[in-house]
Amino acid sequence: xxxxxxxVLLSLLLLFILIACGKPIEPDRDLAYYKQLGDxxxxxxDYDVALxxxxxxxxxxxNPILASEVQLAIANTYxxxxxxxxxxxxxxxxxxxxxxxxxxxEAYLNLGLAHNDIKExxxxxxxxxTSALTYFEKVKRLNPSLYETNxxxxxxxxLTNDLALKNYKIARYYTRILKSPQAILRYKYLLTNYSNxxxxxxxxxxxxxxxxxxxxxxxxxxxxxNLSLIYKDTKDYQNAVKKYDKYIVKKEKKERxxxxxxxxxxxxxxxxxxxxxxxVDKTKELENKGEN
Numbered sequence: 001x002x003x004x005x006x007x008v009l010l011s012l013l014l015l016f017i018l019i020a021c022g023k024p025i026e027p028d029r030d031l032a033y034y035k036q037l038g039d040x041x042x043x044x045x046d047y048d049v050a051l052x053x054x055x056x057x058x059x060x061x062x063n064p065i066l067a068s069e070v071q072l073a074i075a076n077t078y079x080x081x082x083x084x085x086x087x088x089x090x091x092x093x094x095x096x097x098x099x100x101x102x103x104x105x106e107a108y109l110n111l112g113l114a115h116n117d118i119k120e121x122x123x124x125x126x127x128x129x130t131s132a133l134t135y136f137e138k139v140k141r142l143n144p145s146l147y148e149t150n151x152x153x154x155x156x157x158x159l160t161n162d163l164a165l166k167n168y169k170i171a172r173y174y175t176r177i178l179k180s181p182q183a184i185l186r187y188k189y190l191l192t193n194y195s196n197x198x199x200x201x202x203x204x205x206x207x208x209x210x211x212x213x214x215x216x217x218x219x220x221x222x223x224x225x226n227l228s229l230i231y232k233d234t235k236d237y238q239n240a241v242k243k244y245d246k247y248i249v250k251k252e253k254k255e256r257x258x259x260x261x262x263x264x265x266x267x268x269x270x271x272x273x274x275x276x277x278x279x280v281d282k283t284k285e286l287e288n289k290g291e292n
Contacts, residue, residue, distance in 0.1 A: 031060040031070070038073060047081040068098045072107065084114040105143045109150060111135045116159065129163050164194035168203050175210070184210050191227070201236035208240040212247045220244055 038053035054074045061067035071094050078087035091111045095104060112135030119128035136156050140147040147153065167190040174183035187207035194200055204227055211220040224244055231237035 029056075031057045031062070031066060034060065035070060035073070038070075038077075042073070042077055042080070045080070047077050050077050064098070068094065068101055071097075072101075072103055075107065076110065079110050079114060082117075084118050088114050105139055105146060108135045108138045108142070109146060109152075112139065112152070116155065119159075119162075126163065126166055129159050129166075133159050133163070160194055161197045161199070164190055164197035164199045164203075167194070168199045168206075171203065171206065175206070180210050180214060184214070191223075195227070195230060201231045201234040204231055205236040205240045205243075208243055212243060217244070217247060217251065220247075 034053045034057035038050045038057060041047070041050035041053060051074060054070055054077065058067060058070040058074065061070055071090060075087050075090035075094055078084075078090060088111060091107050091114070094101070095107050095111070098104070101107070112132045115128040115132035115135065119132065133156055136147070136152045136159075139150075139152060167186055171183045171186035171190065174180070174186060184207065187203050187210070190203045191200060191207065204223070208220050208223060211217070211223070221244065224241060228237070
């Protein structure tokens with residue numbers, strides 16, 4: 001059985017199903033008809049036909065309210081069909097066009113969930129994880145009950161830890177390729193935005209080490225002072241403080257040696273000057289004796 005014949009059979013089968021259901025998609029029907037038809041196919045999880053019906057409904061929308069309802073239905077259909085990229089595009093258009101919609105929170109919720117579901121892609125993980133958190137926060141602000149019902153608190157915690165870990169790995173990569181300034185900036189970003197995550201104490205320790213290597217000890221001291229309340233009981237914090245104390249002792253020892261050497265050099269210079277003066281005096285004395 002060739003491919004063309006199979007396609008014909010499938011087309012006939014689809015036509016038969018539509019007729020049997022009594023709900024064929026007809027081009028001359030109104031918006032309400034296509035919206036209801038889309039809802040029915042959506043309920044039966046026939047998402048492709050539901051989308052066709054909703055698109056016919058959207059083409060007949062005569063005002064923004066009707067258009068917003070259909071557009072949200074289209075976004076929900078893509079979401080239910082796990083076509084998250086397309087769902088995100090439609091949802092983002094929806095929240096931009098209808099910022100006062102009573103179903104705005106529903107759109108934010110699904111936007112967050114959709115971004116969360118596609119975050120594992122290597123080229124998108126940071127972007128989508130961050131977007132998911134942003135939308136979950138909007139849900140929390142607008143509808144705390146919906147936030148708790150969907151367990152977004154736990155999901156947000158996991159996303160936050162995941163983002164912190166990814167930023168930590170990026171900072172470690174910069175360190176390995178000897179790009180310390182970039183690593184320092186990444187650790188600072190992590191500690192600013194994800195200070196309560198599991199990896200944060202380790203990032204704090206790594207940052208202190210890099211700052212001390214760069215001789216930015218006053219900045220390292222500032223981080224130790226400001227973050228002492230958060231990490232004081234962690235081993236990473238204690239190790240960071242030891243690193244700092246060891247650096248300060250070594251620095252003071254070095255400065256003392258440099259001061260002693262400077263003092264010694266100054267003393268030598270003074271001796272040389274005195275000897276030069278004495279030599280000049282002797283020369284003048286000899287010249288005076290010769291004249292006499």
